[in-house]
Amino acid sequence: MREIGHWIDGKVVAGTSGRTADVFNPATGEVQAKVALASKAELDAAIASAAKAQVAWGNTNPQRRARVMMALVGLLNRDMDKLAEMLSSEHGKTFPDAKGDIQRGLEVIEYCIGAPQMLKGEFTDSAGPGIDMYSMRQPLGVVAGITPFNFPAMIPLWKMGPALASGNAMILKPSERDPSVPMMIAELCKEAGLPDGVLQVINGDKESVDGILDSEIIQAVGFVGSTPIAQYIYERAAEQGKRAQCFGGAKNHMIIMPDADMDQAADALVGAGFGAAGERCMAISVAVPVGEGTAEALRERLVPKIEALKVGPYTAGNDVDYGPVVTSAAKENILRLVETGVAQGAELVVDGRGFNLQGYEDGFFVGAHLFDHVTPDMDIYKTEIFGPVLSMVRANDYEEALGLAMDHEYGNGTAIFTRDGDTARDFASRINIGMVGINVPIPVPLAYHTFGGWKKSGFGDLNQHGPDGFRFYTRTKTVTSRWPSGIRTGGEFNFKAMD
Ligand code: NAD
DSSP states (O other), X not given: OEEEOEEETTEEEOOOSSOEEEEEETTTTEXXXXXXXXXXXXXXXXXXXXXXXHHHHHTSOHHHXXXXXXXXXXXXXXXXXXXXXXXXXXXXXXXXXXXXXHHHHHHHHHHHTTXXXXXXXXXXXXXXXXXXXXXXXXXXXXXXXXXXXXXXXXXXXXXXXXXXXXXXXXXXXXXXXXXXXXXXXXXXXXXXXXXXXXXXXXXXXXXXXXXXXXXXXXXXXXEESOHHHHHHHHHHHHHTTOEEEEEOOOOEEEEEOTTSOHHHHHHHHHHHHHGGGGOOTTOEEEEEEBSHHHHHHHHHHHHHHHHTOOBOOGGGGGGOSXXXXXXXXXXXXHHHHHHHHHHTTOEEEEOOTTXXXXXXXXXXXXXXXXXXXXXXXXXXXXXXXXXXXXXXXXXXSHHHHHHHHHHSSEESEEEEEOSOHHHHHHHHHHOOOSXXXXXXXXXXXXXXXXXXXXXTTEESSOOBSHHHHHHHTEEEEEEEEEOGGGOOSOOOOSOOOOO
C-alpha cells in the first residue's frame, strides 16, 4: 500500500501520529494509498522550520523569487501528463479535465512571475517640504493555505503562487482525499529552486487545521472548501487576530431568456452542470428558463443530451464526459438528496438513480439527473448537492428569475443567456453574486483578474489570485521621510495639512 507522508524541509517525511486516512481510486472504489494525518506536534515543528526559512526567502529580491516561479511553470508543463494521471486517479475527473485543473493553476504561477511589478510599491516625491512618502508591500511571514478536494492542483497553486512570490513561507494543508498532486508540486518547487522549508505540505484533517488556526506564528489563512468550514475558519482565525480569506460552497443559477439561442444554452447547461460530475464550485446546478415556452424548448433539448452523457473512468480517455464522485459518502449524499427532491414533489425528468457501470460496480459513479418544476422551498434547491444533478426552476419573467438568484444564500457564480444587451447589462449590474457570465456558463476569471464569491460563498474582503492575491499575502508599510536639512521648526503638536 502506497503511503503518503508530508513534505517538510525539502523532503518527504513519514507521518508519526499513527493516524491515517484512506485515499481511494473513485473509479474502482479501491483504497490506493494511506495518507498520514499530522499531529499538532508535527505541524508545529514544520511551522517553526518554515519561520526560519522565511527570513532568507523574504530577503531574496523579488526578481529572483520570480525566477523560481518561471522555472516552476516549465516544470509543471513538463510533468503535466504525470500530474494529470495522478490527479484523475485520486479525484476521478477525466484526464482532459485534470489537465485543465493543472493549467488553471499554472496560469496563476505565470502571473506571479510579475511579482517585482506587483510588489514595487508607491512613491510620492516632495509630499511636503523636503518630505518624501513611500509605501511598500512586505511579506507577512508564515502563511497557510487550506484547500478542498475538487481542484487538487489549481487551488493549491492559487494559494502558493502569490504567497511564495511575495516572500512568505507557506504551510499548505491540502485535502486528505487527494493529497498526492500537491506533494508532487512541492517537489517541483524544490526543483525550480525554492529553498527548503519555504513550502511545507502538511497532510491532515481537523487537528492540523485547528493547529494552523491556533498557531501564533501563522499570520494569514487562505481557505477554500464548504461553507460551514469556511465560516468556522474565518471566525476562529479572526479570534486569533489572523487575516483570513475563506471561500465556500455555491448554488449557481443560469438564467435563460426567451431570446437566447436555445441550442447553445442547452449545450452550455449540460457541460456546466455535469462536467466533473458537478463537483465544481462554479458548476451550474440551477437552470432558470424565463417563460413557459422557454422552459419547454430548453427541456426538449436538454433531455436527450443528458441521457446521452457518457459516464466512466478516466482511463477510458476522451470517450467519457464525466467520472465518478470522490467518495462513497459523497455518492450516498447525492442520492439521498435526489430522494428528497422526489419526495418533495419535483419532477425527476432524467432519473440516474439506477445507474451502474459494468466492470466498475464498486466505483463511485452517479448517473445524471434532471429535475423540473423545482421550487425554492425544496432541499434540492436550498442545498449544494455537488453532484450530477441539474434542477430547473421555471420563472414567469426576468425580475422573478433575477430575484431567485439574488435571494439564494450562495453567491459564487451565475450566468445569463440572452441576445439582448440591455437585459445582460442590467443583470451584470444588479446581481449580488461575485462572478457573472453573459452567454458564458462558467465565468471563472483568468489569473490576472480575481476570483471570489459573495454572500455565503466568500468570507473576507480580498479575492483569490490577480492583484488581490498579492494584497492578501502582503501588508503595506508607509514611510514618511524628512532629512535634517528640511527640519527648521520646533515641535509640532497638531495634525495639519502638508505645507
Ligand atoms: P471541505 O470543507 O470538506 O474541506 C476543505 C478543507 O477543509 C480540507 O482541507 C479539509 O481537510 C478541511 N476540513 C474539513 N472538515 C474540517 C473541519 N471540521 N474542521 C477543519 N477543517 C476541516 O470541502 P471539500 O469537500 O474538500 O470541497 C468541496 C467544497 O468546496 C464545496 O462546497 C465547493 O463548493 C467548495 N469549493 C469552493 C470554491 C470557491 O472558490 N468558492 C472552490 C472549490 C471548492
